Amino acid sequence: MDTQVNIESISEEIVEKNPGEPEFHQAVREVVNSLGPVLDKHPEFVKEKIIQRLCEPDRQILFRVPWQDDEGEVQVNRGFRVEFSNALGPYKGGLRFHPSVYLGTVKFLGFEQIFKNSLLDLGIGGGKGGADFDPKGKSDHEVMRFCQSFMTELYRHIGENTDVPAGDTGVGPREIGYMFGQYKRITNKYETGTFTGKEVAWGGSPVRFEATGYGCAYFVQEMLGTFDESFEGKTCVVSGSGNVALYAIEKIHEFGGKVVACSDSGGVIRDDNGLDLEKIKQIKEVERGRISEYTDSHEDASYEEGGNIWEIPCDVALPCATQNELQESDAGTLIENGCIAVAEGANMPCSPEAIQAFLEANVAFGPGKAANAGGVAISALEMQQNAGRQSWSFEYTDQQLRETMQKLHATCRDAAEEYGVPGNYVSGANIAGFIKVARALVAQGLT
Numbered sequence: 272m273d274t275q276v277n278i279e280s281i282s283e284e285i286v287e288k289n290p291g292e293p294e295f296h297q298a299v300r301e302v303v304n305s306l307g308p309v310l311d312k313h314p315e316f317v318k319e320k321i322i323q324r325l326c327e328p329d330r331q332i333l334f335r336v337p338w339q340d341d342e343g344e345v346q347v348n349r350g351f352r353v354e355f356s357n358a359l360g361p362y363k364g365g366l367r368f369h370p371s372v373y374l375g376t377v378k379f380l381g382f383e384q385i386f387k388n389s390l391l392d393l394g395i396g397g398g399k400g401g402a403d404f405d406p407k408g409k410s411d412h413e414v415m416r417f418c419q420s421f422m423t424e425l426y427r428h429i430g431e432n433t434d435v436p437a438g439d440t441g442v443g444p445r446e447i448g449y450m451f452g453q454y455k456r457i458t459n460k461y462e463t464g465t466f467t468g469k470e471v472a473w474g475g476s477p478v479r480f481e482a483t484g485y486g487c488a489y490f491v492q493e494m495l496g497t498f499d500e501s502f503e504g505k506t507c508v509v510s511g512s513g514n515v516a517l518y519a520i521e522k523i524h525e526f527g528g529k530v531v532a533c534s535d536s537g538g539v540i541r542d543d544n545g546l547d548l549e550k551i552k553q554i555k556e557v558e559r560g561r562i563s564e565y566t567d568s569h570e571d572a573s574y575e576e577g578g579n580i581w582e583i584p585c586d587v588a589l590p591c592a593t594q595n596e597l598q599e600s601d602a603g604t605l606i607e608n609g610c611i612a613v614a615e616g617a618n619m620p621c622s623p624e625a626i627q628a629f630l631e632a633n634v635a636f637g638p639g640k641a642a643n644a645g646g647v648a649i650s651a652l653e654m655q656q657n658a659g660r661q662s663w664s665f666e667y668t669d670q671q672l673r674e675t676m677q678k679l680h681a682t683c684r685d686a687a688e689e690y691g692v693p694g695n696y697v698s699g700a701n702i703a704g705f706i707k708v709a710r711a712l713v714a715q716g717l718t
């Protein structure tokens with residue numbers, strides 16, 4: 272069968288088999304559409320039905336999570352763990368606690384995770400989980416009771432060589448601590464390697480907090496290097512002002528770039544002198560305030576409520592806030608203003624049309640699968656430290672992260688070149704991530 276026809280019929284079959292899960296369909300299409308040249312070169316992947324096998328998770332676990340709130344009222348949530356592929360190592364991926372979580376969210380993120388983790392080359396498979404629970408506004412005791420109930424079911428499916436959950440939206444060191452405590456109590460095992468994202472004091476890794484933002488900046492520095500450029504002297508904009516955005520800004524400033532704008536869900540601040548990061552950290556991390564407060568102490572800066580950050584001229588743009596925050600028209604504005612590089616710090620922040628526009632205009636574009644892999648890279652390094660009962664220094668861990676992102680960049684670049692799409696990191700990431708898993712699946716027989 273013609274490769275294109277084959278790819279289209281596979282996509283259609285997957286949509287039909289997984290109704291009502293648009294994010295999962297989008298994630299599958301995005302990967303599968305890059306794979307034509309791979310299937311042409313490797314007919315064995317077609318024969319072994321590797322794409323169809325990867326789109327069907329190894330296992331999907333859905334469970335009831337009953338818990339009692341502070342008023343003594345019984346609450347019932349739904350828990351998920353989708354174990355997608357352990358071809359390259361134990362299932363690995365975060366847990367997301369958010370009211371919007373349903374099976375389609377977990378499958379979209381878990382599917383992406385297979386390739387992100389494969390690209391890292393650190394021996395981890397792909398999975399994801401979570402619950403439709405909202406930790407916002409809950410007391411510590413309520414969160415603890417929820418986490419304990421969640422783990423009372425999940426514990427039987429995880430383990431340091433089986434499935435290693437981590438944090439994600441709504442799941443930080445507090446939640447990981449409560450879940451680890453319950454896991455330890457039920458299993459009577461002190462297996463720190465079963466979770467990542469722990470506090471440094473009991474098995475966590477340094478640089479976890481900074482990892483995704485730093486990693487994104489490292490990736491972009493490598494992309495710029497391919498055309499003899501760097502952050503030095505560049506004007507940048509970074510959307511968001513959360514965990515990813517703040518540490519991307521920190522690293523860009525260290526590299527000699529100047530970030531002139533960032534945002535939150537209320538609006539955009541612009542400071543042409545370069546953002547005062549310490550002030551923003553104070554507002555967002557310490558005072559839990561709004562970035563609009565920045566102009567109180569920085570009179571030259573401006574705040575625009577509901578403003579569009581992509582209208583601010585820049586050389587490099589990093590969307591680090593949320594999904595679908597950068598549309599085709601925004602891509603057009605950035606291109607017109609001379610932007611030379613864009614990388615996704617967030618998951619799926621650019622629409623497919625925006626990505627296409629960047630690729631057609633030869634803007635260096637780093638997809639999230641590669642550019643925001645710093646977080647899971649540090650998770651894998653945390654597993655290494657736990658396995659060796661070691662605690663690395665901040666500097667050493669950061670150096671490991673940088674080298675990992677440099678290697679990951681080279682992997683994507685080389686795959687794009689080898690398969691005839693030089694400079695296309697979207698295809699490069701999908702192809703390199705897929706081939707590694709596909710080879711392992713062929714070698715391991717029909718499972």
Ligand code: NDP
Nearest residue numbers: 483511512513514515535536591592593616617618643646
């Ligand atoms: P945070 O919750 O720490 O920060 C999100 C930031 O984005 C906040 O400043 C928030 O503003 C802002 N924001 C939300 N919606 C909008 C909007 N519509 N317009 C402008 N700003 C907005 O999240 P993270 O930084 O941890 O994560 C950001 C993204 O990166 C997510 O897509 C996440 O999945 C992805 N990611 C995160 C990783 C990590 O290690 N943290 C790893 C890989 C991916 P406000 O304060 O007003 O809500």
